[in-house]
Amino acid sequence: MGERDNTGLAELRRGVLxxxxxxxxxxxxxxxxxxxxxxxxGMPIEEGTLxxxxxxxxxxxxxxxxxxxxQSPRRYYRLNAEGERMLAALTEAWREQVRVMNSFLEGRxx
Amino acid sequence: xxxxxxxxxxxxxxxxxxxxxxxxDVAFELRALLSDELAAKSQAAGRAPDKxxxxxxxxxxxxxxxxxxxxxxxxxxxxxxxxxxxxxxSLSGAVTLSLLSALSPSAERDNGDExxxxxxxxxxxxxxxxxxxxxxxxAMAWKPRRGHDWMPRGLxxxxxxxxxxxxxxxxxxxxxxxxxxxxxxxxxxxxxxxDSFAQSGERIAGIIMLGMLVVMYAAVLVQGRYAPWxxxxxxxxxxxxxxLMGAHGGVARAGQVFTTAKANEVxxxxxxxxxxxxxxxxxxxxxxxxxxxxxxxxxxxQPK
Numbered sequence: 448m449g450e451r452d453n454t455g456l457a458e459l460r461r462g463v464l465x466x467x468x469x470x471x472x473x474x475x476x477x478x479x480x481x482x483x484x485x486x487x488x489g490m491p492i493e494e495g496t497l498x499x500x501x502x503x504x505x506x507x508x509x510x511x512x513x514x515x516x517x518q519s520p521r522r523y524y525r526l527n528a529e530g531e532r533m534l535a536a537l538t539e540a541w542r543e544q545v546r547v548m549n550s551f552l553e554g555r556x557x
Numbered sequence: 558x559x560x561x562x563x564x565x566x567x568x569x570x571x572x573x574x575x576x577x578x579x580x581x582d583v584a585f586e587l588r589a590l591l592s593d594e595l596a597a598k599s600q601a602a603g604r605a606p607d608k609x610x611x612x613x614x615x616x617x618x619x620x621x622x623x624x625x626x627x628x629x630x631x632x633x634x635x636x637x638x639x640x641x642x643x644x645x646x647s648l649s650g651a652v653t654l655s656l657l658s659a660l661s662p663s664a665e666r667d668n669g670d671e672x673x674x675x676x677x678x679x680x681x682x683x684x685x686x687x688x689x690x691x692x693x694x695x696a697m698a699w700k701p702r703r704g705h706d707w708m709p710r711g712l713x714x715x716x717x718x719x720x721x722x723x724x725x726x727x728x729x730x731x732x733x734x735x736x737x738x739x740x741x742x743x744x745x746x747x748x749x750x751x752d753s754f755a756q757s758g759e760r761i762a763g764i765i766m767l768g769m770l771v772v773m774y775a776a777v778l779v780q781g782r783y784a785p786w787x788x789x790x791x792x793x794x795x796x797x798x799x800x801l802m803g804a805h806g807g808v809a810r811a812g813q814v815f816t817t818a819k820a821n822e823v824x825x826x827x828x829x830x831x832x833x834x835x836x837x838x839x840x841x842x843x844x845x846x847x848x849x850x851x852x853x854x855x856x857x858x859q860p861k
Contacts, residue, residue, distance in 0.1 A: 477590075478586070478590045478593075479590055479593035479594065479597075493617065493618075494590070494594055494617070494618055495617070495618040495619040495623075495624055495627065496627070498586075498587070498590055499624065499627035499628040500627075502583070502628055503628075519589060519592070519593075520585065520589050521589055522586045522589070
């Protein structure tokens with residue numbers, strides 16, 4: 448894959464990053480485990496992008512977090528009620544976008 | 558420095574770019590996350606964490622200031638979208654000061670100092686505008702406006718009358734102007750022109766050009782807008798008058814415009830400032846024509 452392809456792919460991933468992260472936070476995750484989960488699921492994300500994003504989503508009121516300092520100190524994030532609502536809304540919008548894009552790519556749309 | 562000391566240094570550099578209220582908590586989490594990442598990278602490399610591994614990790618993470626900006630984005634002092642206008646205004650200040658120095662020399666003026674003040678003032682104005690735009694987007698929302706060719710008739714009338722009174726009337730007959738303005742109650746001997754200046758070709762040219770300016774405003778008044786040819790004519794007249802006023806400043810400094818030394822002393826800097834203003838008007842007119850937007854498809858040799 449060429450550099451231009453990589454740039455296009457990065458742009459594409461950036462657009463769905465929030466949805467991907469919210470979808471993985473139905474169960475509590477800390478930063479590194481979330482990054483691993485996303486990578487294993489086929490969406491590798493740079494650490495410098497993901498960790499600040501978690502903070503931003505929390506400051507936007509979509510996530511709750513708490514420290515677990517029993518072993519290595521780790522901050523666990525999970526969806527709160529507003530995050531659940533946002534996830535549902537974005538999921539619906541995503542499915543609609545997929546339907547539209549499929550129709551574009553398959554040449555059905557006018 | 559060992560790997561953990563390098564991480565500590567990196568975390569400190571990220572945290573010091575953050576608001577005080579967030580620093581400690583972000584630093585604590587970032588240090589834990591980097592330790593997790595370092596452990597994974599060491600395991601993958603099959604060796605204990607060393608400087609090479611940690612530096613590679615941190616390079617991938619990004620420059621501390623950039624990482625901090627992802628945690629907490631601060632508004633720019635001057636928005637990148639405003640950079641072009643900031644540069645234009647900065648350059649205009651530099652040109653104005655240079656012209657002022659040439660046309661109205663003064664030992665007291667320090668151009669470097671004045672330019673720094675101008676840049677500082679611009680930075681404050683742009684920063685406040687940007688802050689206000691982010692705070693009240695509706696108040697600063699874009700509004701449609703007419704192009705530079707449009708001039709309201711009221712303004713054209715005002716410009717025509719104002720130009721006819723000042724500077725044309727003052728310039729052509731300073732004594733009569735003073736007598737008229739003060740109903741003859743003020744002695745006008747102080748503004749008597751020397752014979753050499755009164756009969757000079759430069760002064761005749763000045764009267765003609767100022768007269769043409771009045772006629773031009775009258776044309777704009779009739780048309781309700783600038784015609785394409787009139788923009789260049791205005792620029793040429795402003796440029797010619799600017800140079801002429803600058804030259805008059807030199808004549809006044811030599812004491813040869815008015816018969817009294819005091820009047821020459823007062824008039825010299827006024828000629829200089831007026832000349833600078835007129836030359837800036839001319840340059841602005843030329844810039845407007847150079848930057849005129851005529852929507853058209855780009856040719857092959859132009860960047861798209």
